[in-house]
Amino acid sequence: TRLKEGLRSQVSAALKEGRVTPTELCQRCLALIKSTKFLNAYITVAEETALKQAEESEERYKKGQPLGVLDGIPVAVKDNFNTAGIETTCASNMLRGYVSPYNATVVQKLLDQGAVLLGKTNLDEFAMGSGSTDGVFGPVRNPWSYSRQYKEKSVPKPHSEDKESNWVITGGSSGGSAAAVSSFTCFAALGSDTGGSTRNPAAHCGVVGLKPTYGLISRHGLIPLVNSMDVPGILTRCVDDAAVVLGSLAGHDPKDSTTIQDDFKPFELPNLTDVSKLSVGIPKEYHAPGLSSEILALWSKAADLFKNAGAKVVEVSLPHTRYSIVCYHVLCTAEVASNMARFDGLEYGHRSGMNESTESMYAATRREGFNEVVRGRILSGNYFLLKQNYEKYFVKAQKVRRLIANDFVKVFRSGVDILLTPTTLSDAAPYLEFIQEDNRTRSAQDDILTQAANMAGLPAINVPTALSERGLPVGLQFIGRSFQEKQLLTVAKWFEKQVQFPMIQLEEVKRQDNGVFQHQKSASFS
C-alpha cells in the first residue's frame, strides 16, 4: 500500500492524482508512530506542525502546483539536526528542552520542497556510538525484532524470559532514523555519518543508507561530532528514493565553507542492464576479524553475481585499513573535545545549579549534561591535543589518514569503478548481548568496515541484501569515487534489483494498511 511504496514512482504519483492526500498520508504515519512507540525511534513527534504542513501541501496539490516529488512526503530527521521551533536534544541532558532558532540547511531544503516533518529521531548521545543504545531517552529497538521473519527463526527460550528482552539493536548512531524508515512511519529520514552511523543502522534495519561525498551536502545546522568527517546521511527504502532526496539536498551552501562550489545537477537513475563495462573491486582487508561466515558467504555471492553478469571483479588491496580504527579514535576524540567545549551552560542548554564560581558551574554542568561516553571522548581528545602530545598523536593520525585516503585513490586509478564490501560484521545483536561490552569497544569493532570511507571523504551506500539465518537483515556496502554519486547509486540500484530483498512483515503496519494492503514481494519498485 501507500506506506510501503517508493516515492518517485508510486506515492508521488498517487499524491498528484489525488488517490491519497498529504493529510491522509501524514495521519497514517502519525498513527503508526503511536502504535510502534515501543520501538522508541522518535524523541519528538511534531504532530501539529506536521499536520499543518500536510494541509499546506494539500492546497498546493489541489491547485495542481506541487513543489516537487517530495511535496507532502512525510520525513523524519535525526535529533542532531537543528529544527526551528522543534526541540533538538542530541539525546543528551545537555540539550534537553533546547529549541533552536534556526533550521539546518538540509532541513530547510526538505521543508522548501514541501516535505512533511514528522519528528526527530533517537540516536546515541551526540551521535557517539554504534548501537543507538546510549542516549538519555533510552535505546532504539530494531523493528525487525518484531517481524514475522525474526520471530519465526527465534528459538524459544526455555526459562520464562520476557520475550521483550529478545529484541535486537538497530545499530547506530542513526538508529532512530533507520527504524523509522524500516517501520514505514516515514518515507525518508536524515541521519548523520561520521564513521558509519548511517550505513550501520541501515544494514541492521534493512534499509538503504547513503553516505554522500564530504562537501556535497551542507553541514550547517548539523551538530558536529567530527567536523572533518561528518556528513548528513540519507535513509530510504529503495535506492531511487535516496537519489531523489540527494537531489533535493546536495549543492553549495555559502553558510558551510566546506561545501564545494561546483554546481550540482540532480539526476534520475538509469536502469542499468549491462554491467560488462563495470569493474568491481573487492578489498581483501575488509575480510576483517570477526566477520561472520554468513556475511562472508553473502559477500562472495554478491561478487559472483557481478561476475556472472559480465562485470570485471578483481581483488584489490587497501593496505592501511587496519590502522583506521586507531587513527579514527585519535582524530574523532580530538575534535569532540573541541566541539563540546561550547557546552558550558551559559548561553543555552543545561546549566547546573552549582554557582560557587564560574569554573565550578562549568564542571558541574558538563558532568551533569554529558554521559560517560561523551566525557570519555572529551578527556581522550584533550589528552591528544596537549602540546606535548600533539605531534605524536594528532599529527601522526592526520598522516595516517592521508595514507588511508591514498589507498582508495590508488585503487580507483587502477581502473576499478566501485568497491564492494560488507557493511557490518554480523547481523544485529540482541540488546542484552550488545551492552555487555562498553561503547568504545563496540564502536571500535563495528566501525571497521565503514570508517575508512569517512576518512577518505568518499561516498558509500548500504544496500539491504538478504536475511540472515536469524531472519535479520544483512546489507552490503558499495564505495564510490568522490562526487560520483550517480555511478554509485546506479550500480546500487542494479544490485538492489538483483537481490530482491524481502519486505519486513510487521503486524502494526499490516493493521494500519487494512483494506488497502497489497502484498509486495520486494521493496524496490523500478
Added chain:
Amino acid sequence: VACNARGGAVPAGKSGLAPWIPVVGLEIHAQISSNSKLFSGSQVQFAAPPNSLVSFFDASLPGTLPVLNRRCVEAAVMTGLALNCSINKKSLFDRKHYFYADLPAGYQITQQRVPIAVNGSLSYSLCIDNKMSQMVTKTVRIKQIQLEQDSGKSLHDDARSQTLVDLNRAGVGLMEVVMEPDMCCGEEAAAAVRELQLILQTLGSSQAVMAEGQLRVDANVSVHHPGEPYGVRTEVKNINSIRFLAKAIDYEIHRQIEELENGGTILNETRAFDSKLGCTVPMRDKEGKQDYRFMPEPNLPPLILYDAKSLPANMNHQQVINIDWIHERLPDLPSVKREKLVEQYGILPEHSFTLLNEDGLAGFFESVVKQTQMKPKKVIGWILNDLLSYLKQHSLTVKESPVSCFVLADLLNLLEKKEISSTAAKQVLAELWKGEGKTPLEIVKEQKLELLQDQKELEQICQAVIDGQENEVIIMVPG
C-alpha cells in the same frame, strides 16, 4: 627614560654595577574596521546595547559554522603590505582552547600555525632630548600579523556575586601585530605604536582608537646585562593610552632592575598597569600555565590569496583576493606623506611629524598654504606655534578649531601684504579665538592695527617725536 641607541643601556641604579639592557616587545591587537564580524554577519558597532549584535554563530549555538569575511582579509593584507611583510599566499586557521565566560565556543579561532603576513618592519622616529630639533629613525621588526576573533566582554559584579556577559564584541575581527623585542624603553614603544596607529588609520583597516578598545597593546619587558642571555620577561596588560604605555614600560623596567639588584628574581608573569598608581601589579593568575590545545579549524579551508602571476584566468574576481591589486591601491603611508610635505613645502622633517600627528592638521596647513601668498616655511610657524598650541591649551581637535583655515589664510594675507605687523597679527589671532565671527579685517579696523604705509606720514610722526625729545637727540647724534 631615554635610550640613545638600539639596546642602549639605562644608567645603572647602583654605582659600580654592570649596566642593564632593557628589552621591550609588543603584542598589538587592532580591531578591524568592517561592517560585519570576522566569521559572521552580525554588525560591528561600538557601545551598542548589550547583546544586540550577536548572531547564532557568535553565541556558539550548536551547528553553526564560520564564514570568512572578505573585507577582514583585505584589511590584513593592506596592513601587511604597509608594514613591508611577506603576505602568505596560503594561511591557515586554528582553534585556541580555553574556558572563559566571554568565549562562548570555548575556543578562539586564530592563526597560530601559518598567519596571513610575516617578516615585516615598521620605521618610527624619536626626538633626541625633548626639543623637536633632532630626530632619529628607528626600526622594529614585525614578526607576524594574524587574523583572529575578538572575545566578548565580561563585567564582574562583586556586590551580587555575578558576572555579566556582553557578546557584542565576540567574533569581531582582530589583526594581531607582533613586534619583535627590538625596543628598549617606553618612549620607543610609544613612538612605534603611534606610527602604527597612523598607518592603520591611513589605510582605514582599523580606526585604532585606544580609548574605544580598537587598539590594545600588551608589552613584554625584560632586562639583562650586556653579553648575558635575555632575562625572564613579564607581560604588561591593561594599558589604555600611548602615554600610559610609555609609563608602564618604564616603570616595569625600573621595577625589574631594582628587584634584580636587590637579589630578587623576576617571575614569568602577567602584570596589569594601574594608571592611578602608575605602577604594575601582578594579575590574579588563576589558570597557571595554559595549554591551549591548538588544533586546525576544520570548518575553514586554507585561505588562498593570489597575485597577478598566480591568478587563474577564469577566476571570478569577486571570489578571490589579488594581493597586487591591493598593493596598487594603497594610499600614501604617513612616512611618504611626510616626505612629500617636506619636499613640497620646504618644511623641516620634525614639522611634518607634528602635522601628521594631529588629526586634520596637515590638511589645515595645506589649505592655508593654498589660499595665501605667504611662504609655507612661514605659514608652518603659525600653524605649529600659534594654532596648535591654542588647540592644545583648550583640548580641542583641529576640527573643533574656532579659527578656520580660510580665516587664518585671510589673516596671513594681511600680514604678507604688510598691512599689519606680526605683533598686530598675533593680537588679531587672539581676538579670533573668541570665535565671534568677525573677520580679520574687521578686527584690524576695530583695533586700529593697520600699518602706516604712507612715507610722508611716517616722517611727520618721526619728526614730531624727535622734536619732542631734543635733549636725547643731541646726546645720540654724535654717537
